[in-house]
Amino acid sequence: MLQVKEHKGVMFGLLADTDRLNATIAPDVKADLTSALSNKGVRMVLNLSNISFIDSTGIGTLISALKTARQNGGSFQLCCPKAEVLSLLKLMKLDMVFDIFDSEEQIA
Template sequence: MDTLLKVTRENNKITGTLVDTDRLNATIATGVKEQLNKNFDDSEICFTLNLQNIKFIDSTGIGVLISALKTARQHNGEFYLTNVNKEVMDLLALMKLDKVFDFK
C-alpha cells in the first residue's frame, strides 16, 4: 500500500497530511483509515489532520474522519482538522459536522 498520509510525531502530538491527492474518497478511504488508526495505538494521542491539499471529500471520506474521531476518543485522545478548504468546510457545515469536529 502506498503511503497516503505523511506523519510527523513529537511525543504524543501527531500531525498527518494527506499527500499525492486532492480527494478523500472511496478510492483511498480504506488505506487512509488504516494509516490514521495505526496512530492511536497509544492512548492520549493528539492527532491533527492537515487537509490543505483536499478539495473534494465524499461520504466515504467523511466516514474515515468520523472513524478517526471515534478511535481517538476511545483511546482518550484528541482529533483535530486543520487547513480545511472552503468547499470541504461547506460540506461539513451542511452535514452539521462542523459542530462535531474540532478545528485548529
C-alpha cells in the same frame, strides 16, 4: 498516503499525493489513522489543506478516526480545510463534532 510529523507532542497528519478523500483511498487512510490513533492519549491533527473533495466514505473515515481517538483517551482534530470542504463539513453539521482550526499554528 498519510504522512505524519510530530511537534510538541502533537501528531500532524497530511494526505500526500492526492486532492481527494474518497472511496478509492479511504480504506488506506482509515487504516493509517486507526493505527496512529490506537495508542493511548494520542493527539492528532489532520491537515486538509490539499484536499478539495471528500465523499461520504471520506467523511466516514474522519468520523471513524475521531471515534478511535476518543476510545483511546486521545483527540483527533482537523485544520486548514479548503472552503469547499469546510462548506461540506458545516452542511453536515460536522463543524459541531470536530474541532476545526484555520492553521496548524492555532493548535497549542
